[in-house]
Structures are given as C-alpha cells and as structure tokens.
C-alpha cells in the first residue's frame with residue numbers, strides 16, 4: 001500500500017439553482033484574458049442536454065469524432081497501428097470552436113432604437129468577436145439559456161391517446177443542473193497523452209496542471225480528456241485548464257467556485273488513497289463494477305494502519321487531519337451518497353456528485369420519519385421523476401443500485417430533517 005493524498009470535491013445537485021455565479025467568478029479569476037474568451041474552466045450544464053463542448057459525452061472515435069465529421073473526407077475505421085500512425089500527422093478528435101461557442105452578447109441597442117411596430121423588439125444575439133448578428137448553436141449552458149431545457153418522457157405502451165401521451169410527457173418532464181470542473185483524475189488521461197510532458201499531476205495534492213513553459217500546443221490533452229476539460233488558448237498557443245485554485249488551496253482557502261457558490265453545495269476535502277491500487281481499479285473490465293472499483297482505492301483516514309502508512313509515505317500531518325475532518329470522505333465512502341461522473345471513462349475522477357432527488361413527490365413526503373418503512377421509501381423512489389436509469393448512466397455506468405441506495409438515504413434524511421424542524425417526534429438513530 002502506498003498512501004497518497006488528493007484534494008476532492010463533492011457537489012450536491014439538489015441544491016444547484018443554475019445561477020452560474022461559480023462560472024462567472026471562476027472566469028473573472030482565471031480566464032479573463034485574450035484567447036480565453038470561449039473557455040469556462042467551470043461551466044454549469046443542464047441535464048438532459050448536449051453539454052459543453054456539445055456532445056462531449058457522445059464521442060465515438062470510430063464514427064469520426066468532431067474534426068473528421070466536419071472534414072467529411074477521411075472515415076477512420078481502423079484502430080491500433082494505423083490510428084497511431086495517422087495521429088502523428090494530425091490530431092483528429094478535437095472539438096472545434098463552434099462546438100464550444102462563439103462568445104456573444106445581445107444587441108441591446110436594438111431595444112431602444114427599433115422603429116414602432118405591433119410587436120415588442122427583441123435583443124438579438126451578436127458575436128463579441130465580429131460584432132455581427134448571429135444564431136448561437138452551442139454554449140457553456142446551451143440547453144438552459146437558448147435551446148430550452150431538456151425533457152424526458154417515459155414511453156408508456158399502455159397509452160394510446162395523444163392527449164394522454166402529452167400529459168404523460170409533461171408529468172415526466174425534468175431537468176437539473178450539473179456544474180463541471182476538471183476532475184483532477186487519479187488516472188488522468190490528459191497527462192498520459194501529453195507528448196511534451198507539460199501536463200502533470202502534483203504529488204502533494206493530486207492537482208493536475210499544465211506547465212506553460214513546456215506546452216508545445218499539440219492539443220493531445222484536449223482530445224485525450226474524455227470530460228473535455230482542457231482548452232486551447234488560440235492566442236498563446238498553449239493548453240489551459242482548471243487549476244483547482246491551487247494558490248488558494250495552498251493558503252488554506254477554498255476554490256473560488258466553492259467560496260462563491262450561492263447554493264453552498266460544494267464540499268471540499270482531502271481523500272487518502274492507495275496509489276498502488278489505482279491502475280488495477282481503472283482497468284476493471286466490467287463498466288458496472290467501476291464505481292465500486294474506484295471506491296476500493298480510497299482509504300479510511302481514521303484507520304491507524306492508514307495513518308501510519310500516510311506518515312511513512314510523507315503526507316503532512318495537517319493533511320491527514322484534513323482528510324479526517326473532510327465531509328468528502330463521509331459523503332463518498334461512509335454514507336455512499338456521492339457518486340462519480342462517468343466512471344466508465346476510467347480516469348478515476350475526483351469530483352463526485354450527490355444525485356438529485358427533486359422534484360419531490362407526494363410519495364416522498366409520505367415516507368415517514370425513518371427508514372423503518374422500506375415499502376414507503378421504495379414507493380417514493382419509484383415515483384421520482386428523474387429515472388434511475390438516467391442517473392445511473394451519468395454516475396455509475398448503468399448500475400442502478402448505487403443510485404437507488406443514495407436516493408433512499410437522501411429520502412430518509414430529508415423526511416427526518418423535516419420532522420425535526422416541524423417539531424415532530426423523530427427517531428434518534
């Protein structure tokens with residue numbers, strides 16, 4: 001066992017209101033420079049939705065990837081050696097600027113200068129780069145801001161009337177927000193794919209950074225990161241990415257997105273893990289076992305053997321204490337209410353999410369005050385609008401049980417807290 005420490009974040013998705021304060025304060029701090037206009041180290045996506053860059057979750061390398069689709073010339077069906085050979089000449093799986101977005105503002109002047117007419121004038125989008133009117137087709141939260149929130153309708157073969165079908169769809173409509181930063185992965189593919197050695201993972205805290213002096217602008221990190229959280233600055237010719245606000249972390253402060261989060265939903269902490277177990281866990285063959293595999297590399301910071309191992313491996317005493325105090329370990333490993341984003345990418349992400357329970361239904365209200373009535377809790381989970389399968393595809397590579405377990409615990413906790421606040425008798429256990 002080789003003990004290492006890693007900063008980690010857990011976000012509680014039920015509390016995100018999609019205000020984008022985190023994105024804006026991050027941008028003002030880190031990407032408020034020429035060449036980084038389109039870059040959002042922190043973005044907040046609407047789910048279901050296309051994401052930022054668009055379709056980043058739907059990259060099928062053998063169906064062309066972004067750049068190849070656009071060129072339409074070369075259908076790269078071959079893998080292995082041919083693919084490696086071709087990648088020497090160009091890097092085929094890069095999202096283009098259009099897949100992120102062209103920064104735009106609205107033509108507010110039109111609101112006051114438009115001639116009289118029967119309808120109100122509207123402020124049309126215009127490019128911040130060219131000043132021309134435009135029709136944006138992507139953005140850091142395209143689905144929320146411009147495309148209309150995503151909806152999901154459960155197909156019910158028992159319904160044959162259109163009216164009922166429409167009603168069913170409205171009843172089943174849902175959306176939630178997914179704030180995203182770099183995952184500061186335990187097995188970072190951006191680092192593995194950098195030919196210049198510019199991308200690196202810090203030994204002391206696991207933060208993944210780009211050495212700007214060594215970066216040669218190959219952009220293999222951009223194509224190598226499945227979360228698409230490395231960006232290319234077209235002015236400097238270098239890659240840039242979320243730094244986990246390392247200067248703030250080093251001085252004992254939270255990241256700027258955590259500090260300014262309106263919903264107070266970001267929990268920061270330190271996780272201890274067994275570095276010798278990472279590659280074996282990431283190589284787990286069955287996708288559905290990856291969540292458990294990643295859990296298995298985390299070490300209990302209260303375990304005397306782990307503490308002794310951490311001291312032996314040079315982890316500072318205050319970091320061990322931080323791991324013991326951390327809410328992150330409790331949420332991820334003790335209570336298992338936090339889940340990783342797309343563990344099937346096998347990079348071992350370290351930003352985890354408490355899945356959304358909302359919208360709350362009557363069945364959830366009826367669960368009583370404690371988990372002493374499993375049937376009612378089960379009924380509540382069955383009645384949730386967001387299908388378990390949808391959440392499982394996001395967080396556990398399709399395995400619904402860990403999601404259901406997390407939602408059950410959240411349901412019980414919610415009713416318990418509500419009873420406590422209303423002054424009802426509660427079970428102290």
Ligand code: SF4
Pocket residue numbers: 181182183184185188189190191208224225226227228229230241347
């Ligand atoms: Fe690298 Fe992407 Fe993982 Fe961040 S999310 S550490 S950029 S592979």
Ligand code: SF4
Pocket residue numbers: 015016017018019020021022023044177179260261262263264265
């Ligand atoms: Fe969500 Fe907090 Fe960001 Fe607002 S600041 S969008 S509540 S994560």
